[in-house]
Structures are given as structure tokens and as C-alpha cells.
Amino acid sequence: METAIHNTSEIGRLKRVMLHRPGGELENLMPEYLERLLFDDIPYLKEAQKEHDAFADCLRQQGVEVVYLNDLVAESLTGPEVRQEFLRQFLDESGVKDSRTRDMLEEYLGRMPDREMVSAMMAGVRKSALRAAGGRLGDYLSAVEDDYPFAVDPLPNLYFTRDPFATIGTGVSLHKMHTATRNRETLFGKFIFEYHPKYKNVPRWYDRGETSSLEGGDILVLSPKVLAVGISQRTREDSIDTLAETILSYDGTFQKVLAFNIPKTRSFMHLDTVFTMVDRDKFTVHPNILSSITVFVMELDENGKMKIHQEDGRLEDILKKHLELDKVTLIPCGEGSEIDAAREQWSDGSNTLAIAPGEVVVYSRNYVTNRALEEAGIRIHTIPSAELSRGRGGPRCMSMPLWRDDP
Known part of the structure; x- marks a missing residue:
């Protein structure tokens, strides 16, 4: 491995991933402060940790190296001055x-x-x-x-490691989060990518010091050439402008950014709650986006200037065109049933983590969607989720790929 980061798709064989095992932050949740901390419920920590350990073991059994956020941050405190600066900035932002x-x-x-x-x-x-x-x-x-x-305040959302930063190609996008509650999470990423012996020289596509919000759940690496970003409740269009200009100008791999305009509601919080990629030509989707969606295609012209054009149509057709596929199979959450889809979308039935083409990790509780995945030829690995799902995030939300093989 010549570089520390390599992530050119959603489905390439996963080799290394960063997780955060839930800790004392969940035991510092109180009913009267849940809204302040962006949480809907209070998971039972002991069981949540067992479920998370099962998730990590599932990945290891498939040959994935699992590293933990706590360890990477601690390894980044390479001397007394770095440690003191970290503590100072943490208190400043608290x-x-x-x-x-x-x-x-x-x-x-x-x-x-x-x-x-x-x-x-x-x-x-x-x-x-x-x-x-x-x-x-x-x-x-x-x-x-x-x-x-x-x-x-505690940071209970930390076990959703997908959001504070995103690995794209050989670099990283370090985010400014939509809320102050979660913005402190990105400080850990800042010190990893400035001081960790392995990750300190990684290229930076976006920085937490920007004024407009961008979150990792809205970023999908569809192919080595195509990046998708959601214009959502938590990711603003100005942020996508900045990210697209940087990625397309300097990365040398990505040729276009597809900006998906999705509803600005909690149930459509991020793009990866709307659809995720499970194989080269297969995607899980929220049934409500099957009819039509608006996408803004962002590319650089021959002079290096950004050009944007709007496309309205079926998600299937848009994906076929930009991923240069003969066909695309969309697998609706809950098999399209109004009741089953609503229930399983609430527990992130569309939020799968691909560990290889056609092979994904899913929550066992979303059995209707899981059945549909298997019928579409997808190999599934189920993990328990009675407590983890209370945080309103699925296997993709809980994982940050650091290295994937090319698809």
C-alpha cells in the first residue's frame, strides 16, 4: 500500500476501516437533552457494545482490518506540545x-x-x-x-464515523458539521490528519474551517470517475461547490460530481439514507425517490472552469448514464410496501455497507429489505442492532473506509 488512503468506490473490496466503539457518551444521554444532542433514544450501552463488537468481528472475518477512532487520536498526540494544543482546542470548542x-x-x-x-x-x-x-x-x-x-457535553453520535470526514480517492474531506453539537467531532479528525504518523500527509479536499456545512453521509464514491453528493438538510450547496472544484481540479481521477437534490427532512437526513450502492449495477433505495429526482452534473470545461447542468428523471436512468451501465437494478427498502418501507427505513434498511461487489453488511432487523437483497443476488452478512439502531444510523453510517481495492 503506497498511500495511507485509497477509496475509489462504494463497493471495492474493503481492506481497512475505522470504527468507534460506543462508550460512556451513551450513558451520558438524558431524556430532557436528547434534542440538544441530536439523538432520538437512549441505547443500553452494554448491549450496544456487544452489537458493535459483533459488527467489528463480522468485518474481520471477511478479511477487513479494523482500527478505532480512539486509538488513532491517541496515536496522533505525538508529543507534549501536540497534546496540550489538542486539549486547548477541545476546551475552546466545548x-x-x-x-x-x-x-x-x-x-x-x-x-x-x-x-x-x-x-x-x-x-x-x-x-x-x-x-x-x-x-x-x-x-x-x-x-x-x-x-x-x-x-x-457528550458526543453520542461518534459511533457514526461516516460523517465527520470522508475518504475520497487518495485524500480526505474534513467537514464542518451542520450543528455545533457534532462539529466538535471533526476536531479528532483534524489531529489525525495533521499529526498521526501514518495519515498526516494525506491530501485535504475540504476543511472544517469552511463556513458552509458538509457531512460524510452525503458523499458516495460511485466510481473512480464519479462522485455523488447530496444537497440535504445537513450539506449545503456552497460546500459542494468548494468540494467539487478541489476534487475535480487536483485529484486527477474524478471527472464529475453529481449533486443530488433530496428532501430537507430528518427522514432524508443524508444521501446514504436515500440510497446506497451494493454492486456494480445494484442499489438499495428509499421508495419515495423511485419516480423522479433532480441531479446537478458538475464538470470542468477545457479551461478548468466549472460548468453545471441540471438533469431531471428517474434515478435508474441517471445512474445508467453517468456510470455507463447497460442496466441498473434498484432494490426498494421494505420491498416497496408502504408500511414495511417506513418501518425499515426508520432503522436504516437502505443504509448498507458494501465490503465487496455484491456483498454487504446489514442490520438483521430489516428482514424484508434483506430478503429483497438476497433475491437480487446480493450476499448479506447480518449483524444484531436492537440498540445500535436507536441512534438512527446503519452499517454504512458506522464505518469509515480507509482503504478499498479498486472495483
């Missing part, structure tokens, strides 16, 4: 206004070993933990006067 609280957090986190500190940052910091580490009456009084229980 919204801590009170200087006394910040000093306590710096002391509390700073005395931990690297991996423990990273895990504590991800889990969030309860005020009660700071009080136990402190010894001043004012710390107790401030907690009484302000009943919010966290000095630093």
Missing part, C-alpha cells in the same frame, strides 16, 4: 465560558493518559466529576445555581 471551570477541566483531563483522556472527551464531563476532583465551596454552589449536569 463552549466553556467560566474560567474556573475551564481550569478544572484542564487539570481533570490533563492528568489522564492519552487514550483515557480521549475517551473522557468523547464521553463528556459531568460536573459531579469535577466537583469530586476539586475542593472549593464555590464549585458546589455553582452546581446548585445551574442545574445543567455537564461541564462538557
Whole structure:
């Protein structure tokens, strides 16, 4: 492997993937603050970890090397100065206004070993933990006067590693997330791609310092030449302009970007909740997009200037044209049944992770969609998901490919 990152398709044989095993951040979820933290439910951590371990084991059994976000971040703290800068930026972005609280957090986190500190940052910091580490009456009084229980909010969405950054070709897109709640997640990616011995020289297609939001669930690498991006609730058109100009100008592989205009609602949160690629000519789809969709085709002209044209039509026809396929098979979630599709879309029936052409990982609970996949000739590996699915993300959401073979 000559480069650290290689991802030229959604279906090439998966060789290395980054996951995040759910941790204490799930045990810091409270009903009254779920909306603030962009969560719909409270998974049972012990079972969620068992399910996630089963996911990782499933991938390993298929020859995939699994690496973990916590480890990559800890390995990026290559010296005292880098570690201190990481802690400083984390506290800056945590919204801590009170200087006394910040000093306590710096002391509390700073005395931990690297991996423990990273895990504590991800889990969030309860005020009660700071009080136990402190010894001043004012710390107790401030907690009484302000009943919010966290000095630093937890990051429960982290096990969806697909969103904070995306690997595209031989480079990475490091994102500015739609909400401040999730934007802190991208700080971990920043330090990996600036300081990790293996990943620090990876080309950067987009940066978290941009002003417009872009999220990884909206990015699908359809082929070595074609990149798809969703114009969604969480990815703005300005971001796609910037990404497309960079990718098409400098990557030397991708020839066009297809910007899919999808509904700006929670159920269509990202493009990968609408459709995912499961084989060279097969896709899972949300039944509601089978009739018509609008796509903006972005290409560079002979002078290197961006040209865009709009195409309206059936998803099947658009994919056939731009992927140069004779036929395309669309496999509707829930076999197209209004009731089954709604239920299984809620638990990410369309959000599959391809580990090779025609071979995918899926949630066992989406049995109607899974049956349709098998009938279409797709080999499926099912994983348990009673708790993981409560976070509203599927196997693709929970994985960030670092290396795929070419399709």
C-alpha cells in the first residue's frame, strides 16, 4: 500500500476501516437533552457494545482490518506540545465560558493518559466529576445555581464515523458539521490528519474551517470517475461547490460530481439514507425517490472552469448514464410496501455497507429489505442492532473506509 488512503468506490473490496466503539457518551444521554444532542433514544450501552463488537468481528472475518477512532487520536498526540494544543482546542470548542471551570477541566483531563483522556472527551464531563476532583465551596454552589449536569457535553453520535470526514480517492474531506453539537467531532479528525504518523500527509479536499456545512453521509464514491453528493438538510450547496472544484481540479481521477437534490427532512437526513450502492449495477433505495429526482452534473470545461447542468428523471436512468451501465437494478427498502418501507427505513434498511461487489453488511432487523437483497443476488452478512439502531444510523453510517481495492 503506497498511500495511507485509497477509496475509489462504494463497493471495492474493503481492506481497512475505522470504527468507534460506543462508550460512556451513551450513558451520558438524558431524556430532557436528547434534542440538544441530536439523538432520538437512549441505547443500553452494554448491549450496544456487544452489537458493535459483533459488527467489528463480522468485518474481520471477511478479511477487513479494523482500527478505532480512539486509538488513532491517541496515536496522533505525538508529543507534549501536540497534546496540550489538542486539549486547548477541545476546551475552546466545548463552549466553556467560566474560567474556573475551564481550569478544572484542564487539570481533570490533563492528568489522564492519552487514550483515557480521549475517551473522557468523547464521553463528556459531568460536573459531579469535577466537583469530586476539586475542593472549593464555590464549585458546589455553582452546581446548585445551574442545574445543567455537564461541564462538557457528550458526543453520542461518534459511533457514526461516516460523517465527520470522508475518504475520497487518495485524500480526505474534513467537514464542518451542520450543528455545533457534532462539529466538535471533526476536531479528532483534524489531529489525525495533521499529526498521526501514518495519515498526516494525506491530501485535504475540504476543511472544517469552511463556513458552509458538509457531512460524510452525503458523499458516495460511485466510481473512480464519479462522485455523488447530496444537497440535504445537513450539506449545503456552497460546500459542494468548494468540494467539487478541489476534487475535480487536483485529484486527477474524478471527472464529475453529481449533486443530488433530496428532501430537507430528518427522514432524508443524508444521501446514504436515500440510497446506497451494493454492486456494480445494484442499489438499495428509499421508495419515495423511485419516480423522479433532480441531479446537478458538475464538470470542468477545457479551461478548468466549472460548468453545471441540471438533469431531471428517474434515478435508474441517471445512474445508467453517468456510470455507463447497460442496466441498473434498484432494490426498494421494505420491498416497496408502504408500511414495511417506513418501518425499515426508520432503522436504516437502505443504509448498507458494501465490503465487496455484491456483498454487504446489514442490520438483521430489516428482514424484508434483506430478503429483497438476497433475491437480487446480493450476499448479506447480518449483524444484531436492537440498540445500535436507536441512534438512527446503519452499517454504512458506522464505518469509515480507509482503504478499498479498486472495483
